[in-house]
Amino acid sequence: MTPSPPWFPDEVGLAGRENLDSAHVERYDGKMDADPAAEVALLQRSGLTADSVLLEFGPGTGQFTVAAARVTSRVIAVDVSPPMLRKLSSKLSDRRIDNVTLVQAGFLSYQHTGEPVDVVYSRYALHHLPDFWKVMALHRLRRMLRPGGLLRLWDVVYDFLPSEAEASIDAWCDLGGASVEAEWSRAELEEHVRDEHSTFSWLLEAMIDRCGFGIDDVQRIPETFDSKYLLRAR
Numbered sequence: 001m002t003p004s005p006p007w008f009p010d011e012v013g014l015a016g017r018e019n020l021d022s023a024h025v026e027r028y029d030g031k032m033d034a035d036p037a038a039e040v041a042l043l044q045r046s047g048l049t050a051d052s053v054l055l056e057f058g059p060g061t062g063q064f065t066v067a068a069a070r071v072t073s074r075v076i077a078v079d080v081s082p083p084m085l086r087k088l089s090s091k092l093s094d095r096r097i098d099n100v101t102l103v104q105a106g107f108l109s110y111q112h113t114g115e116p117v118d119v120v121y122s123r124y125a126l127h128h129l130p131d132f133w134k135v136m137a138l139h140r141l142r143r144m145l146r147p148g149g150l151l152r153l154w155d156v157v158y159d160f161l162p163s164e165a166e167a168s169i170d171a172w173c174d175l176g177g178a179s180v181e182a183e184w185s186r187a188e189l190e191e192h193v194r195d196e197h198s199t200f201s202w203l204l205e206a207m208i209d210r211c212g213f214g215i216d217d218v219q220r221i222p223e224t225f226d227s228k229y230l231l232r233a234r
């Protein structure tokens, strides 16, 4: 493998302070419901079958990974965070799930070998990359997917005008609780805006198009900034 050039980003350094923190990893499943059954059902309606190979980026503690592994032939789960991967690995052993391959790598460093996959899944992970690197990640994902394959991309996306940014972000941060035990604390939401790389919907959608995906569907939840894209590789 050729070494990365000096301008290549450190994906672990960009992964988000909390995702590298074992205490956060232990709390994660209590704070977050990734709605895995509904996500799997949506993918099945859109073409996921028992023979599909699914590649997931940023599985975290693997709520979706576990559900997907039960209905498809193989899952490759790629995450940069050692504590997240340790948690997911022990979950898979406890449940005796043996068709998941865990890879410690990221959107930019994972090296896919073999046939292009049928489905790529990623929830709340792409925003860790700055916009230039989001494009490079989407470009790489397109090459890992077969034509007609699906990319389910769910992330925090800013779907407001620049002139509305201050009021919209303040309202979003107001959803946070006072303590770290809250589902998400105000400080965590402020940290997301300040230190991570969520971007405007009109920028992300231009990247999606440029990288060779069509938008089959998008569901936006304005209050929480969630955008759930169902993308198809052209």
Ligand SMILES: C[S@@+](CC[C@H](N)C(=O)[O-])C[C@H]1O[C@@H](n2cnc3c(N)ncnc32)[C@H](O)[C@@H]1O
Pocket (backbone or CB within 6 Å): 011, 014, 015, 016, 019, 032, 034, 057, 058, 059, 060, 061, 062, 063, 078, 079, 080, 081, 084, 105, 106, 107, 108, 122, 123, 124, 125, 128, 129
């Ligand atoms: C907020 S968690 C989301 C976990 C899970 N997908 C969910 O929806 O509950 C974000 C995950 O993305 C991972 N991550 C961050 N940057 C990444 C990158 N460049 N490549 C792959 N995974 C990354 C983090 O380590 C973390 O496990």
